[in-house]
Amino acid sequence: MTTHPDPVRIEPVLQPAPDLAPPFSKGGLIEVFRRRYLLKLLVQKEVRSRYQGSLLGVMWSYIQPMVRFCMYYFVIGLVLGLHKSFPNFAIHMFSAIVAMHFFTETFSSGTRSVVKNKSIVRKMPMPREMFPVASVIVSAVNTFPQLAILFVASVVAGWRPDVVGVLAAFLGLAIVTVLGTALALLFAGLNVFFRDFQNIVSTFMVLTTWIVPMIYPFEKVATSGLGHNHVFYSIYMSDPLTIAVVLMQRAFWIPTALGKDGFPDQLGDVGFPYLPHNYMELGLLMLGVSCIILVLCQMVFRRLEGKFAERL
Amino acid sequence: MTVSVQVEHATKQFTLRYHRTIKQITIAAMRRQKISDTFKAVDDVSFTVQQGESIGLMGLNGSGKSTLLKLVSGVMKPDSGSVLTRGRIAGLIATGAGFHPQLSGRDNVYLNAAILGMTEAETKRKFDQIVDFADIGRFLDTPVGHYSSGMFSRLGFAVAVHTESDIFLVDEVLAVGDKPFKRKCMARMQEIRDEGRTMLYVSHAAASVRQMCDRVLVLEKGVLGFDGPVDEGIRYLHYDDADTDEKPTDVVDDTEDEVLGADV
Numbered sequence: 001m002t003t004h005p006d007p008v009r010i011e012p013v014l015q016p017a018p019d020l021a022p023p024f025s026k027g028g029l030i031e032v033f034r035r036r037y038l039l040k041l042l043v044q045k046e047v048r049s050r051y052q053g054s055l056l057g058v059m060w061s062y063i064q065p066m067v068r069f070c071m072y073y074f075v076i077g078l079v080l081g082l083h084k085s086f087p088n089f090a091i092h093m094f095s096a097i098v099a100m101h102f103f104t105e106t107f108s109s110g111t112r113s114v115v116k117n118k119s120i121v122r123k124m125p126m127p128r129e130m131f132p133v134a135s136v137i138v139s140a141v142n143t144f145p146q147l148a149i150l151f152v153a154s155v156v157a158g159w160r161p162d163v164v165g166v167l168a169a170f171l172g173l174a175i176v177t178v179l180g181t182a183l184a185l186l187f188a189g190l191n192v193f194f195r196d197f198q199n200i201v202s203t204f205m206v207l208t209t210w211i212v213p214m215i216y217p218f219e220k221v222a223t224s225g226l227g228h229n230h231v232f233y234s235i236y237m238s239d240p241l242t243i244a245v246v247l248m249q250r251a252f253w254i255p256t257a258l259g260k261d262g263f264p265d266q267l268g269d270v271g272f273p274y275l276p277h278n279y280m281e282l283g284l285l286m287l288g289v290s291c292i293i294l295v296l297c298q299m300v301f302r303r304l305e306g307k308f309a310e311r312l
Numbered sequence: 313m314t315v316s317v318q319v320e321h322a323t324k325q326f327t328l329r330y331h332r333t334i335k336q337i338t339i340a341a342m343r344r345q346k347i348s349d350t351f352k353a354v355d356d357v358s359f360t361v362q363q364g365e366s367i368g369l370m371g372l373n374g375s376g377k378s379t380l381l382k383l384v385s386g387v388m389k390p391d392s393g394s395v396l397t398r399g400r401i402a403g404l405i406a407t408g409a410g411f412h413p414q415l416s417g418r419d420n421v422y423l424n425a426a427i428l429g430m431t432e433a434e435t436k437r438k439f440d441q442i443v444d445f446a447d448i449g450r451f452l453d454t455p456v457g458h459y460s461s462g463m464f465s466r467l468g469f470a471v472a473v474h475t476e477s478d479i480f481l482v483d484e485v486l487a488v489g490d491k492p493f494k495r496k497c498m499a500r501m502q503e504i505r506d507e508g509r510t511m512l513y514v515s516h517a518a519a520s521v522r523q524m525c526d527r528v529l530v531l532e533k534g535v536l537g538f539d540g541p542v543d544e545g546i547r548y549l550h551y552d553d554a555d556t557d558e559k560p561t562d563v564v565d566d567t568e569d570e571v572l573g574a575d576v
């Protein structure tokens with residue numbers, strides 16, 4: 001950075017002379033974090049515009065999940081009577097929802113992010129990964145209130161933190177973050193060429209409630225006839241989202257269910273079929289797989305990026 | 313002398329898509345119509361610009377001037393050939409492109425400056441100059457969405473001309489700016505040129521090219537047709553005589569008006 005004795009004049013930032021280089025952004029996620037000041041402003045822009053012109057502002061992002069949580073608790077838990085056979089159903093469901101909501105919001109807003117910012121993409125040179133990454137961060141900001149409500153509800157239901165549980169929560173959220181970023185990048189790139197992709201994404205969203213143990217417990221899958229089918233079980237368990245959700249439930253729901261309705265009394269005794277075998281190792285494996293997917297998606301994005309400006 | 317921009321055999325090809333949906337494509341294929349077509353918007357263009365040179369880029373509509381500037385600015389990649397630049401690039405290419413209508417002018421200045429590559433400290437240091445230049449008074453803290461189109465582009469211009477850079481690209485019609493503002497912009501651009509920055513200047517106004525540039529490139533359907541002195545280039549394009557013919561009669565005939573012509 002040069003300092004100017006005379007503020008009116010703008011000195012070219014020439015010294016020391018940089019080399020001749022192609023002007024097209026070298027891009028990559030590294031470049032995004034090198035320009036994190038811009039990233040910060042893009043995130044701020046999104047977050048602020050979401051609550052523009054509203055009196056309660058950020059309060060709304062707490063009110064909505066709270067209402068949702070109360071509905072699960074009263075309608076499904078008490079009216080349908082699931083609480084009798086299924087301890088703390090609402091917490092079970094909500095710990096899955098936090099992870100899945102973060103994922104779906106990342107995926108769908110990330111997919112739209114490049115097209116949405118086409119006025120910039122078409123005319124300004126910058127690492128285009130910036131937009132999907134910004135929408136991942138915005139989704140994280142929007143998901144935080146849900147996590148806070150889950151935390152409070154769990155404490156009320158008798159939750160106390162344990163080391164493995166806290167690690168499981170971080171691992172689960174890490175899987176969702178990495179996988180969400182990967183898919184956001186891939187689909188943001190594809191969506192520039194064919195807007196069909198944003199519809200594919202919203203169709204996929206319909207499935208997400210059902211393919212993970214959200215409204216049914218993992219135990220049901222493990223002990224049902226389908227669960228005994230080796231092929232089905234392997235497919236079910238190779239979904240990183242399932243593992244992420246199970247880890248979240250291990251962190252928040254299992255500790256509150258101890259000793260109720262046939263659950264073991266001690267955390268150490270909770271194993272299969274309440275949880276998959278070796279769930280922590282499985283989580284680490286899924287995180288590794290998600291990282292590989294991220295690298296591949298980033299490579300595809302780089303290939304597609306070359307034509308963004310002309311196709312938008 | 314250091315080379316600032318080096319373009320070698322750069323070619324940019326665009327695809328014209330006549331049909332977009334599967335239904336349309338199928339019907340067109342059955343009728344043996346063309347589904348898409350490619351053409352070269354920039355065709356094997358080579359030139360070198362030295363640091364501090366000021367180049368006028370001229371040509372008829374659709375001849376590929378904006379596309380060439382996009383290759384130089386790094387918005388697009390050439391399909392073949394190479395484009396190399398030295399140092400930071402800024403310019404009046406898409407002033408206000410990153411503006412968000414719901415944010416205030418102040419927030420947009422910071423955001424736009426960051427998109428152009430300024431750091432936070434740099435923006436803070438330049439902020440007062442930018443606001444002075446845009447001169448939009450107390451509207452600075454109201455949402456940009458409520459600005460008049462002139463105010464919008466003034467703010468965009470103000471940020472762009474205060475970005476530090478080694479290469480400055482100009483491809484913008486100042487049509488919405490009022491006359492005092494146009495005059496201020498021309499003065500500022502001359503200042504930028506005199507600072508020894510490299511300048512690539514797209515314009516249809518022969519008078520302003522004469523005033524700003526020391527060399528002219530003329531593009532003809534994507535091909536570089538002329539590279540040389542300003543007056544010869546303008547004659548090559550037959551803009552020297554057309555200039556007086558096409559001017560509306562009610563415009564006062566002084567050189568300044570020519571320079572400030574619709575497309576600065």
Ligand SMILES: Nc1ncnc2c1ncn2[C@@H]1O[C@H](COP(=O)(O)OP(=O)(O)OP(=O)(O)O)[C@@H](O)[C@H]1O
Pocket residue numbers: 309310311326327328353371372373374375376377378379380
């Ligand atoms: N994204 C795109 N896809 C397809 N064709 C394009 C695209 N962008 C530009 N073109 C075409 O490339 C040609 C050159 O366009 P360009 O904008 O570079 O012209 P120009 O010289 O800047 O013209 P003007 O004087 O009107 O500004 C035009 O025929 C235009 O239609």
Ligand SMILES: [Mg+2]
Pocket residue numbers: 377378379483
């Ligand atoms: Mg143009």
